[in-house]
Amino acid sequence: MAVTTPPIAPATEPPTAPVPTAPGPTAPAAALMTEPRRKLGMLLCLVTIVLAVLDMNIVSAATVPIVRDLDPVHGVDRLPWLVSAFALAATALLPLYGKLCDVHGAKRVLIGAVGTFLVGSALCGTAGSMEQLIAFRAVQGIGGGGLMSVTMVVMAQLKDPDEDGGGGGGMGGIVAGGGMAVGPLIGGLLADHLSWRWIFYVNLPIGLVVLAGAVLLLRLPAGTGRRGLDFLGATLAAAFATGLLLITEWGGRTYGWTSPQLLGLAAATVLAFVLFLRRQATAPDPVLPLSLFRIPEIRIGFALQGLVGMGMMGAIMYVMLYLQVARGVAATSAGLYLIPMAVGMTAIGLVVNRLEARGVSVRAVLASGALCSGAALLLLGLSGPGTSLWLVRADLLLLGVGLGQLIGHLISVVQLAAPAHQLGVATTGVRFFQTLGSALGAAVFGTVLARAFTANEPGVPLGAVGRMTGAAREHAVAGFVDAVDTVFLSAAGVMALVLLLALRLRPAAEHGEREQVRAV
Numbered sequence: 001m002a003v004t005t006p007p008i009a010p011a012t013e014p015p016t017a018p019v020p021t022a023p024g025p026t027a028p029a030a031a032l033m034t035e036p037r038r039k040l041g042m043l044l045c046l047v048t049i050v051l052a053v054l055d056m057n058i059v060s061a062a063t064v065p066i067v068r069d070l071d072p073v074h075g076v077d078r079l080p081w082l083v084s085a086f087a088l089a090a091t092a093l094l095p096l097y098g099k100l101c102d103v104h105g106a107k108r109v110l111i112g113a114v115g116t117f118l119v120g121s122a123l124c125g126t127a128g129s130m131e132q133l134i135a136f137r138a139v140q141g142i143g144g145g146g147l148m149s150v151t152m153v154v155m156a157q158l159k160d161p162d163e164d165g166g167g168g169g170g171m172g173g174i175v176a177g178g179g180m181a182v183g184p185l186i187g188g189l190l191a192d193h194l195s196w197r198w199i200f201y202v203n204l205p206i207g208l209v210v211l212a213g214a215v216l217l218l219r220l221p222a223g224t225g226r227r228g229l230d231f232l233g234a235t236l237a238a239a240f241a242t243g244l245l246l247i248t249e250w251g252g253r254t255y256g257w258t259s260p261q262l263l264g265l266a267a268a269t270v271l272a273f274v275l276f277l278r279r280q281a282t283a284p285d286p287v288l289p290l291s292l293f294r295i296p297e298i299r300i301g302f303a304l305q306g307l308v309g310m311g312m313m314g315a316i317m318y319v320m321l322y323l324q325v326a327r328g329v330a331a332t333s334a335g336l337y338l339i340p341m342a343v344g345m346t347a348i349g350l351v352v353n354r355l356e357a358r359g360v361s362v363r364a365v366l367a368s369g370a371l372c373s374g375a376a377l378l379l380l381g382l383s384g385p386g387t388s389l390w391l392v393r394a395d396l397l398l399l400g401v402g403l404g405q406l407i408g409h410l411i412s413v414v415q416l417a418a419p420a421h422q423l424g425v426a427t428t429g430v431r432f433f434q435t436l437g438s439a440l441g442a443a444v445f446g447t448v449l450a451r452a453f454t455a456n457e458p459g460v461p462l463g464a465v466g467r468m469t470g471a472a473r474e475h476a477v478a479g480f481v482d483a484v485d486t487v488f489l490s491a492a493g494v495m496a497l498v499l500l501l502a503l504r505l506r507p508a509a510e511h512g513e514r515e516q517v518r519a520v
Contacts, residue, residue: 037217041158044213045151048114051206052147055086055121055140065196070130081134084249087435089141091245092238094432097146098153099229099287101424106153107220109424111211113146118207120144124200140200149428156415156423157220233287236276241436243269248442257447288425288432297417298426300501302433304366305410307498308403309437314445314491315377315399316341319392322484325465326385326477340393344400345407352405362409366502369405372398374495381488385474385481406498413505441494445487452483 059082066082100109120140127133243265255262280286293299316338323329323337352365376399383392411430418426453460456479465476 037219038158040213041217042155044210044217045155045158047206047213048110048151048210049148051117051203051210052144052151055117055144055147055203059199066133067130069196070127070133082137084245085134085138086141086144088242088245089138090145091241091432091435093142093145093234094149094241094428094435095237095287095425096229096231096234097149098425098428099234101150101153101428102421103229105220105222106150106157106424107214107218109146110150110154110218111214113143113150114207114210114214115143116140117143117147118204118211121200121203121207125197149431150424152411152415152431153424153427154218154220156427230279230283230285230287233276233279233283236272236279237287237432239272240269240276241432241439243272244436244439248439248446251443251446288429289422292418292422292426292429295417296504296506298414298429300505301410301414301417302429304406304498304501305414305430306433306437306440307494307501308406308410309434310441310444311373311377311491311494311498312403313438313441314487314494315373315380317442318445318449318484318487319380319396322383322481323389323392326481326484327389329389337389337393337396340397341400341403344397344402345404346400348401348404352409362413363502363505365405365409366413366505367499369402369409370495370499370502371402373402373406374492374499376402377488377492377495381485381492383481383485383488385477402495441491445490448490449483449487452486453480456480456482 097109097113117140120136120138120143123136124133124140127136247262247265247269250265251257251262277290280288280290293302319337320334323334329337352360356362356365376395379395379398380392383395411427414426414430415423457476460476460479465473465480468476
């Protein structure tokens with residue numbers, strides 16, 4: 001509006017210069033921070049994602065020295081809990097992290113999550129037994145559950161309203177792809193040349209930089225300030241997630257699928273899920289509001305993320321199994337085969353960001369990602385005992401190209417559709433459904449593999465294939481490869497469902513048109 005007053009305003013008029021104020025619950029962070037400061041904040045978020053992804057992948061490269069140092073006799077039997085303890089703690093708290101972001105603001109929650117993660121990392125580095133290390137990994141997981149999920153909330157709030165996209169989800173996917181490949185390499189180098197303890201100590205300097213940057217740089221919207229968090233709902237969600245993860249961890253290995261222990265755990269998990277849904281429908285301030293599922297983009301986005309998590313589990317886990325059992329690749333070398341997939345994720349992320357800036361729709365990107373991922377899994381399903389390992393690498397490169405178009409962009413779809421005061425629970429909900437999908441994929445594909453192998457090689461234990469020799473081994477390996485191919489083809493079917501759901505996204509989900517939704 002034109003200003004017609006003289007240069008010196010009358011004394012009765014208030015000053016017109018902006019006065020710094022505390023960020024309100026819905027004020028965009030871009031309006032509260034200078035452009036250089038906002039970009040530094042985005043860089044800080046990417047460093048945090050690197051920290052999260054590295055920690056998820058770095059431990060796998062140091063399992064042998066950990067066992068040798070802490071428990072040479074029984075350590076191998078307890079190794080799965082190094083991963084499970086972290087995953088259980090991280091997943092169980094995801095819904096609560098989202099609600100805390102909406103109530104208290106993402107900055108406070110990020111600082112708390114990083115601080116807890118660093119305490120857990122320091123404790124892991126000082127562990128004197130496998131029991132201590134497993135317990136400290138759970139502490140680390142409590143903080144680790146917030147590293148990537150809360151960071152995605154922060155990136156969405158740092159996004160300039162004039163920019164297209166969902167607040168850094170695509171770039172986060174690019175960084176995650178690089179970390180997936182670098183993690184095992186860094187873990188191996190630290191374990192070989194320093195000590196396995198440094199795979200945890202290396203988190204400390206990076207995490208301290210993130211903490212200092214979050215305190216000094218970030219100015220984010222405050223939360224709603226409402227009290228009365230739904231701790232009962234969060235507890236029921238944690239019980240359901242923990243039960244599902246334990247079923248996938250124990251099923252077919254520790255306990256048979258029809259054993260009383262596993263059936264009892266399954267019944268308790270279903271009961272926790274039913275009680276959780278009832279609580280979310282009746283709680284005055286639920287931890288995962290069911291109203292979010294009335295928004296088509298969020299409903300479809302959650303389903304897509306769960307299916308993508310399931311498909312990824314069917315790909316990565318069983319490619320590693322195929323390489324080690326059927327092709328005799330050492331466990332440490334098998335991890336190097338993930339590099340082409342990470343390269344594909346990173347490269348396509350850079351390309352897609354530019355294409356979206358030129359008007360390519362999110363729906364087209366998601367459909368392309370599903371097609372590429374499905375094609376890669378179909379090709380892997382045609383693998384045989386003598387397939388060129390370079391062809392396997394090419395298939396994984398194509399798989400990375402597909403997944404790179406799905407992971408970060410699904411977060412963007414959900415964030416753009418979420419009401420501003422529910423951005424936290426919507427974002428962490430995406431991660432929650434991805435984790436649950438991965439757990440379900442582990443159970444379903446594990447059952448598919450076991451039944452297909454038993455049909456091909458009746459009476460031969462799956463674990464005995466690696467110890468066989470001569471003609472018996474060749475026959476068993478052929479039966480194993482056929483069973484793994486069945487898993488890959490099943491995962492390709494999951495990606496076909498991803499394609500169908502992606503095509504159901506409304507055009508409004510492709511181009512932004514969000515102001516009415518955010519005002520709800």
